[in-house]
Amino acid sequence: MNDEIEKKLIKIKKFLRHQMSPEESAEFRNSLSQDPELKKLSEDVYLIDRGLTIEPKLTASHIDSEDLALYAENENILGGDKRRDLENHLKDCRECREELQTCRRALSSIQKHSPKQASLLRKFLDLFRITWISRPALNYAWGGLAVIALALLSVPVYHIADNYFTEKQTLVCRLTPVTRGAGNSNIYVMNSQTDSLRIELNFPTPDDLNLKYDLRIYSASEKIIFEKQNFDREFPVAIVLPIEYFEPGLYRVFVIERLENIMRREIVFPLDLRNDN
Amino acid sequence: MEDRTLIRLFLAGDRAASKAIDEYIDAGLQEWKSRVGYQVDDIKSDIRYKIYDILSNDKFEGRSSLRTFLARIVNHTCIDYLRYNRRFSDTPPEDMEIPSLFLNAESKMEKKQFWKLIFRVIRLLPRECIALWRMVLYDDMSCREIAVKKNKTEEYIKWRLWACRNKAREMREIVLKKDQLF
Numbered sequence: 001m002n003d004e005i006e007k008k009l010i011k012i013k014k015f016l017r018h019q020m021s022p023e024e025s026a027e028f029r030n031s032l033s034q035d036p037e038l039k040k041l042s043e044d045v046y047l048i049d050r051g052l053t054i055e056p057k058l059t060a061s062h063i064d065s066e067d068l069a070l071y072a073e074n075e076n077i078l079g080g081d082k083r084r085d086l087e088n089h090l091k092d093c094r095e096c097r098e099e100l101q102t103c104r105r106a107l108s109s110i111q112k113h114s115p116k117q118a119s120l121l122r123k124f125l126d127l128f129r130i131t132w133i134s135r136p137a138l139n140y141a142w143g144g145l146a147v148i149a150l151a152l153l154s155v156p157v158y159h160i161a162d163n164y165f166t167e168k169q170t171l172v173c174r175l176t177p178v179t180r181g182a183g184n185s186n187i188y189v190m191n192s193q194t195d196s197l198r199i200e201l202n203f204p205t206p207d208d209l210n211l212k213y214d215l216r217i218y219s220a221s222e223k224i225i226f227e228k229q230n231f232d233r234e235f236p237v238a239i240v241l242p243i244e245y246f247e248p249g250l251y252r253v254f255v256i257e258r259l260e261n262i263m264r265r266e267i268v269f270p271l272d273l274r275n276d277n
Numbered sequence: 278m279e280d281r282t283l284i285r286l287f288l289a290g291d292r293a294a295s296k297a298i299d300e301y302i303d304a305g306l307q308e309w310k311s312r313v314g315y316q317v318d319d320i321k322s323d324i325r326y327k328i329y330d331i332l333s334n335d336k337f338e339g340r341s342s343l344r345t346f347l348a349r350i351v352n353h354t355c356i357d358y359l360r361y362n363r364r365f366s367d368t369p370p371e372d373m374e375i376p377s378l379f380l381n382a383e384s385k386m387e388k389k390q391f392w393k394l395i396f397r398v399i400r401l402l403p404r405e406c407i408a409l410w411r412m413v414l415y416d417d418m419s420c421r422e423i424a425v426k427k428n429k430t431e432e433y434i435k436w437r438l439w440a441c442r443n444k445a446r447e448m449r450e451i452v453l454k455k456d457q458l459f
Contacts, residue, residue, distance in 0.1 A: 006420060006435075013414060044442050047449060048410050051399030054392065055407060058360045065356035066404075069349045073341065095363075099356050102312070106305040106355075107348040113304035115297040227312040229362055245311065 008038055012045045063089055063096050072103035098224060168195040170240065175201050175253060175269040186269065191276040194243050201237040201255060203267055211264070213237070214256040217271075220249050248275045280343040284332055298328065301344060305351035313358050323401060324354050326451060357400050365392060398448040406441035413438065 014020050015028050032039045059065070063086050070077045071086055078086060090097055173188045190197075205211065211233055217225040225245050231237075237255070253269040286294035302324055306317060313320060327350050331337050337346060399407065412418045412426075420438070424431040 009413070013417075041442075044446055045414070047395065047398060048442070048445050049414050050392075050395045051402075051445075052407065052411055052414060054361075054365070054396055055399055057364055058357060058396075062360065065353040065360070066349075068356060069352035072352060073345055073349060099359070102308050103348075103352040103356075106308040106352055107345065109304045109308055110301050110344045110348045110351070113301055113344075115300050225311055 005041065008041055009045065012038075012042050015042075016046065016049055062093065068096065068100055069103055072100055072107055101223070169193045170196045170198050171243075172198045172200065173271060175199060175271060177201075177203055178268045178270060187272040187274065189274050189276050190243065190246075190248070196240055196242050197246060197273075198238060198240045199253065199271070201253065201267075201269055203255070205233055205257065210259070212258045214254075214258070215239070216254045218252045218254065219247075220251070225251065246273055248273050280339070283343060284337070288333055298347065299325075301347045302328075302351060305348050306355070309351070309355040309359075313355055313362070316358055316362075319397065320354055320358055323397060324350055326401060327354065354400070357396075361393075361396050365396075394449070394452055397452045398445060401448045401452070402441065402445055405437070406444060409434070409438055409441060 011028060015025065020028060032042060063071075067078060067082065067086060071083075075083070090100065169191075171188055171190055171194045173186065175186045199217075201215075212230050213233060214230065215226075215228045215237070217227075219225055226239070226241055228239065251271040251273065253271060255267045255269070257264045257267070283294050283297060287298055302321060306321065306324075309320075310317060328347065331346075331350075337343075341349075409423065412423050413420075418426070420434045421431050423429075424434045427434065
């Protein structure tokens with residue numbers, strides 16, 4: 001960056017901050033069309049400038065994401081004051097605590113993960129691909145054998161697949177909210193064919209307001225199973241989730257109703273999932 | 278496979294090494310999927326870029342294992358997305374004080390996309406770049422003043438600002454041409 005560019009930068013800043021007179025502003029716009037370098041620089045500075053307006057809002061009243069990820073790895077990694085501030089913040093901030101828990105789970109998943117070895121099928125296909133170039137005759141033979149094998153297998157496989165897919169089921173859970181003094185009636189039983197859960201929520205709400213909703217499903221151990229934010233009210237609120245998200249146990253579905261950014265009410269739907277055996 | 282070997286193979290474009298790193302990323306993302314699920318492609322593409330950028334510029338110091346390093350990138354990228362969604366998913370930042378009722382659906386969508394692009398670019402930039410540009414644009418400091426504050430030469434500051442600007446441009450190109458890496 002040379003002195004000339006630094007001067008241009010000062011002009012761009014004035015323009016972005018609306019600190020130019022109408023004449024200066026018109027002159028600047030005119031020079032944008034004549035000086036491609038100035039136009040390019042203005043575009044870049046505008047991009048960075050806008051980014052700088054979002055950036056502090058992301059961490060406002062929360063722990064910096066990189067610090068939180070570091071703390072999840074090793075609580076001693078941050079220095080004295082920083083660590084003390086972070087731990088004090090965690091005491092009062094549920095969102096950061098949840099993020100920290102998820103960070104730890106993600107770290108542990110990656111630590112435990114061992115990359116898959118190439119499957120036999122992949123090895124077979126790789127072999128096929130290599131020999132295709134070097135020994136075409138052999139590959140035609142491979143191809144012929146594969147077609148015959150497919151023809152022989154297709155009938156039983158078709159039947160197995162047919163049965164397999166038709167037996168899978170979606171368990172529909174129509175949940176009612178918690179009401180004072182009432183017991184939990186939202187008990188649903190999964191069986192070995194259940195492959196997904198459709199959770200339907202029904203609750204009265206005014207139609208005339210521009211309301212927004214956030215939804216979260218918590219397990220009994222306070223782990224967030226699912227989260228959806230800023231959706232409009234539709235009747236009924238329904239989500240379909242794979243059964244892998246759930247184990248038998250107690251769950252709570254939280255719905256937060258907002259008007260613009262102000263929370264109006266929180267509705268809780270308990271869910272008791274059980275196995276059929 | 279040892280970390281160093283995996284990194285070397287990954288940077289050389291080895292398919293198996295890329296796949297192994299991808300699998301680690303997926304294993305970490307699995308824990309975040311229920312909260313940021315619909316954006317998982319964007320997140321993955323940002324994570325891949327950050328990893329490639331750090332490894333190819335030799336900025337991975339090896340103080341922690343490669344897996345821990347990957348988890349760190351996955352975690353803070355997901356936190357950023359989650360916070361962005363909480364804060365701005367419905368209302369673009371500049372309209373936070375204006376009720377969203379005043380915007381029609383189309384302009385709301387355009388603004389949302391524009392701000393999402395800005396968010397991704399700024400989160401892909403190194404923190405040092407953000408701090409330098411903040412001094413220039415918000416604290417109205419000249420390169421000379423920044424140099425004194427940072428105890429560096431003025432030429433170095435100018436060069437860093439220039440490099441950061443080019444980086445922002447590069448990031449924008451990458452975000453627009455999604456998934457060009459790997």
